Amino acid sequence: MKEPSHRWPALAVASGLVLTALSLALAAYSKDLTKEAARAECAARASYLGFLIQRGLEARLDDLAAGPSLPVEIERAWRLSEGAVVEQRGAEGQPPPAWLAEVARFERAPPPGLRPLPLSEQGPRGLRAGTWLPGPGWLVQWDLPALKRALVEPALSEVGADARYRCVLIEPDTRREELELKLRFETPLFPPLSSWNVGVGYADESALRWGLRLQTAVLYLLALGSSLLLVTSLTLFARRERRASLQAQVREQFLARATHELQTPLALLRASVETLQRGSLSDSDRERCLGIVGREEERVTRTVRRLLRYLRWESAPPTGELWRWEPACEVIASALDDARPGLEAAGLSLEVDLAECPPEAEAPCELLRDTLSELLANARKHAGEGAQVSVRLTRREAGVRLIVSDTGPGLGPNPGALFEPWKQGEGAEEGRAGSGLGLALLREGWSHVGGAIRAEAGDPGARFVVDLPPRA
Known part of the structure; x- marks a missing residue:
């Protein structure tokens, strides 16, 4: 199969590191961040409350300057010009009080000709509020209870209105421990109401606490998941690197063996061709050279074809639709006829039992023929002279089963390793070893058409079992 890109394990490791660090940082600072965010929300609401009250005060002052009426929130008002009172509303002939003149002085725009009293003569200002408008020259004394009812309480x-928050007015004599509210933000109002504060907090502190706990738990779980992702990625990456290293090592060994295997028949081919080119050969020598040419050409062709098939199947695995299906009995009989002379020449006897082969059974022709050719060639190489080779076909619930066995020395302690690419049997001898791809290609081919092939230890010898699937 095609190996996945090296980029993906590296990206998984990098992602795991970033997510783990981010999750741990968020889990460590989430409570402070959430509290700071809650304070910022409360501060924004307090600022908006101050804006509403300030806008209301400005609207009342605009009404005062615009007409003869006196807004209900203003208790008394005097308009001064060149130090003299030219108009008064609600004052009933009374002059401006001294503390109101001090308000004008404090706001750095005292009325001309009006000398404020010394600080020692001023009264308390806790419940009094005044404003000096230097443009039109109005001195305004506010009615605080009316201002509280008509302006401050509606703004609160x-x-x-959001049920999550509560806004309260904090007057100078207010005890904060009696508010039954944990203030997240507190700020004074703008003059002339600077002796009043407004506070904002959460209506339900328990919900906020549980939200913080849940958030912290989720972040710690995310950190744990990121850590597991990181560990898994590192483990998979290490396994993949180890597997790639082993495959590269085995492939190098295979290339060395394949090169040696190709060099031998090519050398024989070259020697036979040179002998034929020299001429003056007897008929027997000519036949021997031609036999060598044919045999070695077939060996080279088979090796190259396996190499190409393996490389092609790595990138595009075969499917059942790519094979030509033919009656299994006919394919097996034809393949056995082709292999019988070679087995007899090697001193092996062949026993065939196809009595249970159903006529309607079909199989991928080329794959089944390659399977028999490979298994019988292996028996010819490794079973030894005088061994018996058996080919038997039996029925099974779905399809048929082909069993090829011999009475040779067997497969060793790990028969399954024979189907790994680039692997060869433990008894493979120098000069007789194959490419190590034949059985691997057979397993790959049968798996993609719905069948299977496996090796078993015979009693004695080797035993290969091929499950032929029914045609879809």
Whole structure:
């Protein structure tokens, strides 16, 4: 099969490292980050509350300057010009109080001709609020209870419409421990209400605490999952690298063996051709050289064909539709007729039992023929002179089963290793070893058409079992 790119394990490791570090950092700082975010939300609501109240004050002052009426939130007002009172509303002939003149002085725009009283003569300002408008020259004394009812409390209700938050007005005599609210943010209002503070907090602190715990738990789980991903990626990466290293080592060994295997028949071919080119050969010598040419050409062709098939199947595995299906009995009989002379020449006897072969059974012709050719060639190489080779076909629930066995020395302690690419049997001798691809290609081919091939230890000898699938 085609090996996956080296990029993906590296990306998985990098992703695991980044996710693990990020998750641990978030888990460590999530509580502080969430609290800071909650404080920022409360601060934004407090700022919006101050904006609403300031806008309401400006609207009342605009109403005062625009007409003769006095807004209900303003208790008294005096308009001054060149130090003299030219207009008053709600004052009933009373002059501006001294503390209001101090307000004007404090705001750095005292009315001309109005001298504020010394600080020692000022009264308490906790429940008093005044404003000086230098443009039109109005000194304004606010009615704090009316201002609280008509402006501040509606603004508190508007900002606190979200059920998650509560907004409260904190007056100078308010005890914060009696508010039954954990203040997340507190700030004073703009003048002239700077002696009042507004506070914002969560309506349900328990929900926030549980949310923080859940968030922290989720982040720790994410960190754990990222760590597992990292460990898994590193493990898979290490396994893949080890497997790739072993495959490269085995492939180098195979290339060395394949080169040696090709060099031998090519040398025989070259020697036979040179002998034929020299001429003056007897008929027997000519026949011997031609036999060598034919035999070695077949050996080279078979090796090259296996190499090409293996490389092709690595990139595009075969499917059942690519094979030509023919009656299994006919294919087996034809393949046995082709192999019988070679077995007899090697001193092996062949026993065939196809009595249970159903006439309707079909199989991939080329794959089945290659299977018999490979198994019988292996028996000819390794079973030894005088051994018996048996080919038997039996029925099974789905399809038929082909069994090829011999009475040779056997397969060794690990028969399954014979089907790995580039592997050869433990008894393979120098000069008689194959490419190590034949059985691997057979297993690959049968698996892609729905069949299977396996090796078993015979009693004695070797035993190969091929499960032929029914045609889809």
